[in-house]
Amino acid sequence: MPNKFSLPKLKLIVENPFPHTDRISVRTNQDAVDIFREIWEPGTLELYESVYVIFLNKSMRVLGFIRQSFGSIDGCVFDARLILATALLSASTGIIVAHNHPSANTQPSMSDETVTRKLKEACELLNIKFLDHIILTANSYYSFKDEGNT
Numbered sequence: 001m002p003n004k005f006s007l008p009k010l011k012l013i014v015e016n017p018f019p020h021t022d023r024i025s026v027r028t029n030q031d032a033v034d035i036f037r038e039i040w041e042p043g044t045l046e047l048y049e050s051v052y053v054i055f056l057n058k059s060m061r062v063l064g065f066i067r068q069s070f071g072s073i074d075g076c077v078f079d080a081r082l083i084l085a086t087a088l089l090s091a092s093t094g095i096i097v098a099h100n101h102p103s104a105n106t107q108p109s110m111s112d113e114t115v116t117r118k119l120k121e122a123c124e125l126l127n128i129k130f131l132d133h134i135i136l137t138a139n140s141y142y143s144f145k146d147e148g149n150t
Helices: 029-039 080-089 110-125
Strands: 050-056 062-070 094-100 129-136 141-143
Touching: 029 050, 029 062, 029 094, 029 129, 029 141, 050 080, 062 080, 080 094, 080 110, 094 110, 110 129
Parallel strands: 094 129
Antiparallel strands: 050 062, 050 094, 129 141
């Protein structure tokens, strides 16, 4: 019976509308970029920063995604706890994170580099592969993996 000391519970409802073999596979960074562009809230890439995460299984097939946060014109919050809680609840073995720069500048800030390092370290503790952090703009992208920073 719950009491005032009971922990809040996170729940995941699995409603799998697609068989495993019908799930989209991510083989390249361009595949991931294409998925992020498809799921991104329309009209917001150049308006305010958001953080999205794609969750993958061991076969690199997409289990799902979340918009983890949205922020302001020049900043957003990455919450490793929420990202990793979702990864654990969905039995993901890998994640790809993306956020956008409304300024159209694809270069990562020092803050972007720090959050990438911290997310990678947190994933390693839980045996979840941190596959990439992508910075999206309306016409381009930056991949930490492509640049050797993951």
